[in-house]
Amino acid sequence: MEQRALILIEGHRANGPLYVRAAQRLGLCPITLSADPTQYDYLAAEKLEAIQVDSGNLDALIRECSRLSVRYDIAGITGFAGSDESVSATVGKLCQHFDLPGPDPISIERCCDKYTQRQLLAEADVPMPAYRLAANATEVQSFAAEVGLPVVLKPAIGSGSIGVRLCRNVEEVAEHTNHLLGGDLTQSSPILVEEFAQGPYYCTHIMGNEVIGIAAADFSPPPHFVFHQCICPAPLSDDEHRRIADLSLRCLRALDLGWG
Structure with a gap:
């Protein structure tokens, strides 16, 4: 009998060993x-x-997975997004190619673009802070004035809070725009200008279409959004838990992310 294998695209210093041990417990x-x-x-x-x-x-x-399929029965393909969410889309494409269960790569690719993601959520009437997509430094300055200071500036593509900063005045907007554009203010690069929504932070953990748990987190002091601590489960009333869970599932449906 062929040994069954789980293919992992890239790894993860913290979670990688957990995935490995889980696969081994399943005989993979x-x-x-x-x-x-x-x-x-x-x-x-x-x-x-x-x-x-x-x-x-x-x-x-x-090609590599095809070579492995000669020696193994490939039971599944998954991966670790880390700071590059495109890995998740690649996993979806591999699963489709080898007829394995997996996420929809089109849905993931749309979510990797934060502006497109927000448009999809807006079409589903999900409430969110005001946002604009700026193509250059001039538009950043204009949209920051339109949205109203303070604003959050971030790259339209990326994750892990990389490049995300609260800008409280015109000088900070100019400084961070210069940083995001690599010092070339004539460069064209998509930057999201967002209204600053201040309040408690919650994160919903979902498997498939089921809410597994809701966590609360604190950030380090502004202007950067670096996680300081996380509390799971979050201290919520039953009504607060229900409202956050319902809204999160609405987002999931709007983004067509009902797998995994």
């Missing part, structure tokens, strides 16, 4: 495909199979 052989497997210490420490391949090249990943 975890195999990591990574541009640089040496960056994940647990792979060598636990003598896990790892293959160096350009994880940003879909064709290269398909």
Whole structure:
């Protein structure tokens, strides 16, 4: 009988070993495909199979998975997005190619663009802060005045709070715009200008269409949004829990993200 394998696209220093152990408990052989497997210490420490391949090249990943399918029965393909959410879209495309259950890559790619994501949520009447998409430094300044200071500036593409900053005056808007554009104010690069919504932060954890739990978190002092601590479950009343869960599931439906 062929051994069954779980293909992992890239790894994760914290969660990677948890995925590996979960796969092994299910009788699966975890195999990591990574541009640089040496960056994940647990792979060598636990003598896990790892293959160096350009994880940003879909064709290269398909070829490698096809070679592995000769030796293994591939039970599933998943991965770790980290600061690059496109990995999740790649996983979806691989799952489609090999007829495996997985997320819809089109839905994920739309969500990787924060402006497109907000448009989809707005069409579903999900409440959110005011936002504008600026293409250059001049538009950033104009939209910041239109939305009203303070504003949050962030790259339209990316995750992990990278490049996200609260700008409380015109000088901070100019400074952070210069930073996001790499010092070239003539450059065209999509930047989101958002109304600053101040209040408690909550994060909903969902599996499929079921709310698993809701966490609360605190940030370090402004202007950067760096997580300071997380509390799970969040201290909520039954009504608050229901409202947050209902809104989160509305977002999920609007973004067509009902898998995983």
